[in-house]
Amino acid sequence: MAEWRNRLGGAYALTVFTAILPGHEDALRAHLEALPLGEQSPLARLDQLHLSRIQIFDELVHQHPSQKRETLKSSHLLFTSTFDGDLDPYLDAICERIGPQADAWWGHCVGYPGTADRAAFRRYIRAHKVDTSLFASANQNASVPVVRESLAVRERVVDFAADAQGLDAAALRERFLAAFGDLR
Amino acid sequence: MGATAPPRPGNAIGRMTGLTLFTPIRRQWLPVLVVGFFLGRFVPLIPHHILQFNFIKFVRWTIVAGLPGEKLNYRYLFFESNFDGPWQHYIDAFAYVIPTDIRITWGRGIAFPYPPPAEPLKAWIARNSMEGGTYYCAYPEASTRMVRSALEVRERVGALVRDAERLGPEEFKAAYERFLVDNQVHL
Numbered sequence: 001m002a003e004w005r006n007r008l009g010g011a012y013a014l015t016v017f018t019a020i021l022p023g024h025e026d027a028l029r030a031h032l033e034a035l036p037l038g039e040q041s042p043l044a045r046l047d048q049l050h051l052s053r054i055q056i057f058d059e060l061v062h063q064h065p066s067q068k069r070e071t072l073k074s075s076h077l078l079f080t081s082t083f084d085g086d087l088d089p090y091l092d093a094i095c096e097r098i099g100p101q102a103d104a105w106w107g108h109c110v111g112y113p114g115t116a117d118r119a120a121f122r123r124y125i126r127a128h129k130v131d132t133s134l135f136a137s138a139n140q141n142a143s144v145p146v147v148r149e150s151l152a153v154r155e156r157v158v159d160f161a162a163d164a165q166g167l168d169a170a171a172l173r174e175r176f177l178a179a180f181g182d183l184r
Numbered sequence: 185m186g187a188t189a190p191p192r193p194g195n196a197i198g199r200m201t202g203l204t205l206f207t208p209i210r211r212q213w214l215p216v217l218v219v220g221f222f223l224g225r226f227v228p229l230i231p232h233h234i235l236q237f238n239f240i241k242f243v244r245w246t247i248v249a250g251l252p253g254e255k256l257n258y259r260y261l262f263f264e265s266n267f268d269g270p271w272q273h274y275i276d277a278f279a280y281v282i283p284t285d286i287r288i289t290w291g292r293g294i295a296f297p298y299p300p301p302a303e304p305l306k307a308w309i310a311r312n313s314m315e316g317g318t319y320y321c322a323y324p325e326a327s328t329r330m331v332r333s334a335l336e337v338r339e340r341v342g343a344l345v346r347d348a349e350r351l352g353p354e355e356f357k358a359a360y361e362r363f364l365v366d367n368q369v370h371l
Contacts, residue, residue, distance in 0.1 A: 017248070080264055
């Protein structure tokens with residue numbers, strides 16, 4: 001399928017559905033909900049990753065009596081990511097930096113080859129990804145490092161503005177260049 | 185989950201909330217959505233309208249034709265949005281500010297409540313929201329507006345540094361004070 005459908009500026013939207021092995025649902029659910037959050041999350045080791053959600057999808061909501069009732073044969077693992085760059089480097093980063101952790105969740109899924117065989121891992125994810133119909137972002141061209149650096153600069157500017165009150169012009173210029181010269 | 189229940193841990197981290205929905209599409213509406221989403225990439229009416237709210241970081245819609253090992257009677261619309269704050273506030277904004285966009289996207293979905301008002305829509309979302317799991321954001325404490333402001337400030341500080349290197353002290357002080365006034369909203 002066309003990769004362009006998943007792209008917006010420098011960002012890529014990945015959506016992957018994989019069927020969970022029968023009888024593995026509870027163990028996988030417990031594993032996902034016990035994963036550390038924030039900076040301790042294994043996903044924090046993926047430098048290009050803006051956002052990710054991993055969840056179990058085990059039913060189709062019956063919307064109305066007029067709808068033909070649908071029942072899933074198995075539960076599914078949904079993995080979504082929004083990251084900078086192309087898909088293959090992202091999949092390689094998963095293999096290199098969080099291989100055992102990725103194996104711990106996808107290892108509960110049908111046909112999963114593991115991250116040790118990187119080519120097979122890439123094929124598996126590509127075979128199970130669903131291309132995006134429409135993708136939108138407030139900051140489509142800002143990479144994760146740029147967003148983080150910008151947030152830090154904003155804080156530095158606020159601190160500088162408070163500290164620099166009352167400085168004469170020469171001292172202000174000198175202090176400003178010392179504080180922000182790296183941003184030229 | 186009730187319409188006013190707080191998000192579970194798998195849906196929220198820091199200031200961020202993730203909302204995912206997986207809802208059936210009526211067969212006769214599928215071509216409209218396919219064309220609408222395609223046009224949305226090039227005539228960005230839908231993204232423009234939705235991103236007018238300064239609390240959405242990333243949003244995606246995906247038409248799902250099938251799931252591994254399943255035979256489905258319908259195509260499904262997978263929706264994922266990542267935004268600041270609880271989703272009840274997000275839905276209020278959607279229901280009252282861009283009801284037409286919402287109706288076009290989901291309005292032909294089965295049993296979809298036409299907004300406004302927002303409460304039936306919230307109940308529908310609560311019924312369809314996919315819960316649990318784990319959620320990660322690289323900058324969870326930064327709101328979407330903070331990120332936008334930070335990107336603006338970063339660019340403008342760089343320009344001021346370049347100016348500082350060629351301006352005398354008094355000229356620089358005037359430029360610095362203008363910078364603070366112009367960027368007050370971002371700081």
